[in-house]
Amino acid sequence: MTTKASAWRRLVTCLSSLKFYLNVLCLVVTGFVLLQLCSFQITQRSLSLPPALLTYLRHRPEQLSENKTASLVEKLRESVTFLPLKDYRFSNKPLEGHTWFMSSLYDNQTKGEAQYQEFPSDSSKGRLLCLKGVDEHDGSWNYYVLAWPEALPTNAILQEGLTFVSYNQYDYGNLWHGLTAAVPFVAWSLRNQCEKPQKWVLYHWGELRFGMGHWLSEIITSIYGQAPDFLQFVDQDKPVCFEKAVVMRHNEGGMSRERRIEVFDLIRCKARNYCNISSSETSKPRIGMTLLLRTGARSFRNESVVIDVFKRECKRVDGCELNVSYSNNLTFCEQVELMKKTDVLVSPHGAQLTNLFLMDKNSSVMEFFPKGWLKLAGVGQLVFQWGANWSGMRHEGSWHDPVGEICQFPYTDRRCMSIYKNAKIGYNETYFGEWARRVLRKFSIREMKELAECNHGNSSLDVCS
Ligand SMILES: *[C@@H]1O[C@H](CO)[C@@H](O)[C@H](O)[C@H]1NC(C)=O
Numbered sequence: 001m002t003t004k005a006s007a008w009r010r011l012v013t014c015l016s017s018l019k020f021y022l023n024v025l026c027l028v029v030t031g032f033v034l035l036q037l038c039s040f041q042i043t044q045r046s047l048s049l050p051p052a053l054l055t056y057l058r059h060r061p062e063q064l065s066e067n068k069t070a071s072l073v074e075k076l077r078e079s080v081t082f083l084p085l086k087d088y089r090f091s092n093k094p095l096e097g098h099t100w101f102m103s104s105l106y107d108n109q110t111k112g113e114a115q116y117q118e119f120p121s122d123s124s125k126g127r128l129l130c131l132k133g134v135d136e137h138d139g140s141w142n143y144y145v146l147a148w149p150e151a152l153p154t155n156a157i158l159q160e161g162l163t164f165v166s167y168n169q170y171d172y173g174n175l176w177h178g179l180t181a182a183v184p185f186v187a188w189s190l191r192n193q194c195e196k197p198q199k200w201v202l203y204h205w206g207e208l209r210f211g212m213g214h215w216l217s218e219i220i221t222s223i224y225g226q227a228p229d230f231l232q233f234v235d236q237d238k239p240v241c242f243e244k245a246v247v248m249r250h251n252e253g254g255m256s257r258e259r260r261i262e263v264f265d266l267i268r269c270k271a272r273n274y275c276n277i278s279s280s281e282t283s284k285p286r287i288g289m290t291l292l293l294r295t296g297a298r299s300f301r302n303e304s305v306v307i308d309v310f311k312r313e314c315k316r317v318d319g320c321e322l323n324v325s326y327s328n329n330l331t332f333c334e335q336v337e338l339m340k341k342t343d344v345l346v347s348p349h350g351a352q353l354t355n356l357f358l359m360d361k362n363s364s365v366m367e368f369f370p371k372g373w374l375k376l377a378g379v380g381q382l383v384f385q386w387g388a389n390w391s392g393m394r395h396e397g398s399w400h401d402p403v404g405e406i407c408q409f410p411y412t413d414r415r416c417m418s419i420y421k422n423a424k425i426g427y428n429e430t431y432f433g434e435w436a437r438r439v440l441r442k443f444s445i446r447e448m449k450e451l452a453e454c455n456h457g458n459s460s461l462d463v464c465s
Pocket residue numbers: 067068070071
């Protein structure tokens with residue numbers, strides 16, 4: 001019994017000591033785990049990873065895509081490749097289709113409208129136009145490119161607002177060539193809430209031009225209420241990108257006659273307002289006949305005879321007044337005023353005739369050419385017939401002098417044109433007299449011309465007043 005009982009007691013003691021051992025073991029393990037945990041944290045802290053990397057590890061997915069976008073934008077920026085503004089591959093047809101100026105781009109050809117390009121636009125897929133280069137002698141050393149606003153080329157300067165970029169095959173000094181370059185911009189403004197350009201960029205054959213003739217500058221000032229401001233490209237390596245750019249490279253080509261009439265109506269109206277010329281008809285003769293003379297090239301060889309013929313014919317018509325003026329000593333506003341008073345404009349072929357659109361509509365033009373022009377001068381000699389038609393005037397024909405300078409080559413040889421081009425113009429008293437009588441008679445029979453559209457009545461121009 002005692003052995004049994006003692007064995008039982010021993011077993012209990014043993015078991016309880018086992019429990020004790022288990023408890024101890026449990027404590028030791030827990031302690032060890034705790035220690036391990038602590039030491040792990042200590043290890044981790046003592047490893048001391050850069051906080052940037054920790055952030056990177058924590059937000060790995062987004063960070064990766066952000067970096068990817070940044071690097072793609074950078075690649076896009078680096079892939080912007082400028083092309084020469086003037087593309088010699090098209091020098092045999094510089095004005096056709098996409099032309100040799102920005103030859104990789106196509107115009108928006110809306111029926112009846114001037115062909116134009118606008119950036120950014122749907123067709124540029126939101127890209128801006130950027131221009132680079134300062135060359136005034138060779139357009140292939142100036143450059144263009146389209147770039148997304150997020151990835152403009154390195155060093156680019158952003159030009160805010162609207163910029164008009166003009167391409168002109170001729171020049172901006174000649175009244176006619178300058179005007180035809182400006183007309184499509186005016187047409188564009190008419191269609192776009194009369195939006196004004198902040199800056200102008202002018203190119204001729206891709207070469208930069210930093211000015212225009214005084215007459216054209218005055219025309220533009222009268223339309224937009226501010227003198228044209230030409231963008232200065234200062235640095236060969238600093239491209240300029242335009243917040244908004246409109247490019248014209250076909251002059252008025254593509255515009256319907258209605259559109260042209262509308263634009264010339266606007267310019268006439270704006271020019272008269274600018275020059276403070278009242279719309280009242282009181283200061284105006286019933287019929288104003290103006291002999292607008294030139295000096296030098298294509299002037300009349302004997303002015304007094306020509307003046308006398310027209311003076312005589314004008315005198316025969318009741319209410320006709322003749323004004324003889326020289327285009328070279330009239331200010332812009334004097335030209336505008338003179339044209340307002342003119343119903344029959346008599347003048348040799350030349351830039352001064354560009355003023356014809358400033359007459360009241362339905363007025364008449366009589367034009368004179370030296371010998372040789374009819375055969376040799378090409379379609380260029382028709383510009384004032386076009387100008388008259390586009391502005392609602394009547395071109396009453398041209399007189400071609402049958403006599404003139406002697407050319408050593410046969411009459412129709414192109415080399416003679418250099419002799420005839422700036423020759424003087426003779427006269428035929430009989431012909432001039434009959435012609436003037438015919439025009440004046442027609443003019444008198446015609447219904448009184450509509451009063452000046454400007455300021456009275458109702459025209460689309462009011463949109464821009
Ligand atoms: C993006 O990650 C690349 C490596 O994949 C690295 O070379 C580059 O500097 C990172 N760019 C930025 C902006 O963090």
